Each structure stands twice: as C-alpha cells, then as structure tokens.
Amino acid sequence: MPDRPIRVIVADDQAAVRDGLVTILAHEPCIEVVGAAADGATVLDLARRLNPDVVLMDLRMPGTDGITATRALSALDPAPAVLVLTTYADDESIAGALTAGAAGYLTKSAGRAQIVSALTATADGHRTFAPEVASAMVRGLTHRTALERLAAAHALTVQETRVLQFLTERRTNRAIAEALHVSVATVKTHVNNLFGKLGVTGRAEAAALVERVREQGL
Incomplete structure (x- = not known):
C-alpha cells in the first residue's frame, strides 16, 4: 500500500x-x-x-x-x-x-x-x-505499417493515406468527410485518386490490398 x-x-x-x-x-x-x-x-x-x-x-x-x-x-x-x-x-x-x-x-x-x-x-x-486494448494496439500497429508501405510504394498523399485507412474501416464518404473536416466532394476526389494510384476498382479491393500487405509484413 x-x-x-x-x-x-x-x-x-x-x-x-x-x-x-x-x-x-x-x-x-x-x-x-x-x-x-x-x-x-x-x-x-x-x-x-x-x-x-x-x-x-x-x-x-x-x-x-x-x-x-x-x-x-x-x-x-x-x-x-x-x-x-x-x-x-x-x-x-x-x-x-x-x-x-x-x-x-x-x-x-x-x-x-x-x-x-x-x-x-x-x-x-x-x-x-486491458487485454482487448493491447490486442487492438498490436493490430493497429501492423495495420498502420501496411498503410505506410502502400503510401510509400504508390506515392499516396497524407490525406489519401488517411482516406484509405477509413475505407478499411468501412466508413461512408460522409463519415470520412466529417473526420477530415472536408466536403464529401473532396473525399470523392481523394477516393478516385486513391483507386487510380493503387490500381483497384472499389473499396473492397482497396481493403483487400491493405490486408494482403499487412499479412506479408507479419
């Protein structure tokens, strides 16, 4: 005591x-x-x-x-x-x-x-x-590392990287706009630029790409 x-x-x-x-x-x-x-x-x-x-x-x-x-x-x-x-x-x-x-x-x-x-x-x-928090911290670290590797490999901007993170969390364009304090139109522009740089056609493909990079880095 x-x-x-x-x-x-x-x-x-x-x-x-x-x-x-x-x-x-x-x-x-x-x-x-x-x-x-x-x-x-x-x-x-x-x-x-x-x-x-x-x-x-x-x-x-x-x-x-x-x-x-x-x-x-x-x-x-x-x-x-x-x-x-x-x-x-x-x-x-x-x-x-x-x-x-x-x-x-x-x-x-x-x-x-x-x-x-x-x-x-x-x-x-x-x-x-808490145990669940420690697990989330480890998961978040590997997830962020995957995002960083993708950002470096595909010349993503800071905002595009953040948008990619939000896409993997299944957030809507409106939710992303609120988190970034920008318009929905701006988010759509970031998403389109992001898809072009990554060579994907949609959110599911983008999230799957992040997951593959994460698994390769474990």
Missing part, C-alpha cells in the same frame, strides 16, 4: 457511472476520490485546484472531450497521470488517447479489482492496458 492514498478525480458524463465509480473507489483504503466531473473542462479546473495523482478519464464527453482534456492535463506542472476508462476500444480512440498522453486504457467491462489495480499501477508510473 502507498504511503498515502492515491488522489483520484473521476470523469464521466453519465451520472450513474460517475457516481458508481466514486462509491466503489471510496471503499478502497488506498484511494481518495478528491473530485468528480461530467466534462473535460471541469476536469481541468479540478486538476489545477486539487492536484490529483490520477484522473480516471472517460473519452466521449460533451464540450471538452476526454482526449482534449488528457492533452491539456499532460501540459500541467505537475501533470496527473491519466487512466482512460471508456466503452470504446477502436483503434482511433486508443491511438488518440495514447498520443494525447494517457498512461493506461481500460474498457468499462473492467471489474472493481482491475480498476483499482490499474489506478495503483498508474500512480506508480506504470502503463496498464
């Missing part, structure tokens, strides 16, 4: 989840919940005032989301460690959180013991990932 309780802020926009986490953690002698927040802006305000050791962070919150808040928390001095606890384990969410500075990543399927253990490990400077 640490010399003093680990000071934790719980951030989740769902009141039932937030209150449940606070109640669970309040019964742990090694943890002191010093604050709770429903959005990223409140997390930042509490962190500046309360100097927590760890922030247990949801990702999808209104206003300032968890990834933006994690990035801002990482810039504080001293900076609290961030342990993500979210419903989502897709590659984009995981990569976004880790790039922003998160020290660990759990999904909400985690039980009390796993959450407490992860909070303790995070406070000690260790990185903790």
Whole structure:
C-alpha cells in the first residue's frame, strides 16, 4: 500500500457511472476520490485546484472531450497521470488517447479489482492496458505499417493515406468527410485518386490490398 492514498478525480458524463465509480473507489483504503466531473473542462479546473495523482478519464464527453482534456492535463506542472476508462476500444480512440498522453486504457467491462489495480499501477508510473486494448494496439500497429508501405510504394498523399485507412474501416464518404473536416466532394476526389494510384476498382479491393500487405509484413 502507498504511503498515502492515491488522489483520484473521476470523469464521466453519465451520472450513474460517475457516481458508481466514486462509491466503489471510496471503499478502497488506498484511494481518495478528491473530485468528480461530467466534462473535460471541469476536469481541468479540478486538476489545477486539487492536484490529483490520477484522473480516471472517460473519452466521449460533451464540450471538452476526454482526449482534449488528457492533452491539456499532460501540459500541467505537475501533470496527473491519466487512466482512460471508456466503452470504446477502436483503434482511433486508443491511438488518440495514447498520443494525447494517457498512461493506461481500460474498457468499462473492467471489474472493481482491475480498476483499482490499474489506478495503483498508474500512480506508480506504470502503463496498464486491458487485454482487448493491447490486442487492438498490436493490430493497429501492423495495420498502420501496411498503410505506410502502400503510401510509400504508390506515392499516396497524407490525406489519401488517411482516406484509405477509413475505407478499411468501412466508413461512408460522409463519415470520412466529417473526420477530415472536408466536403464529401473532396473525399470523392481523394477516393478516385486513391483507386487510380493503387490500381483497384472499389473499396473492397482497396481493403483487400491493405490486408494482403499487412499479412506479408507479419
């Protein structure tokens, strides 16, 4: 057990989840919940005032989301460690959180013991990932490597490479446009240019090409 309780802020926009986490953690002698927040802006305000050791962070919150808040928390001095606890384990969410500075990543399927253990490990400077998240990280790494190899071999632009990634995720043109903050017409142009450079005729062929390159690199 640490010399003093680990000071934790719980951030989740769902009141039932937030209150449940606070109640669970309040019964742990090694943890002191010093604050709770429903959005990223409140997390930042509490962190500046309360100097927590760890922030247990949801990702999808209104206003300032968890990834933006994690990035801002990482810039504080001293900076609290961030342990993500979210419903989502897709590659984009995981990569976004880790790039922003998160020290660990759990999904909400985690039980009390796993959450407490992860909070303790995070406070000690260790990185903790749920098994499904670790698998997604490995999968995402090999997938990104395949995209990078294709981009280099076919002279894809940065935007075309991102569009190719989204195509493999079966996103629609509208969803891609929203992710890239461009028009649907611009996405269609990128897709057509991409197909021409890769020598494919459709999304299924493009995704299959990425998969073949990925398998060749394993």
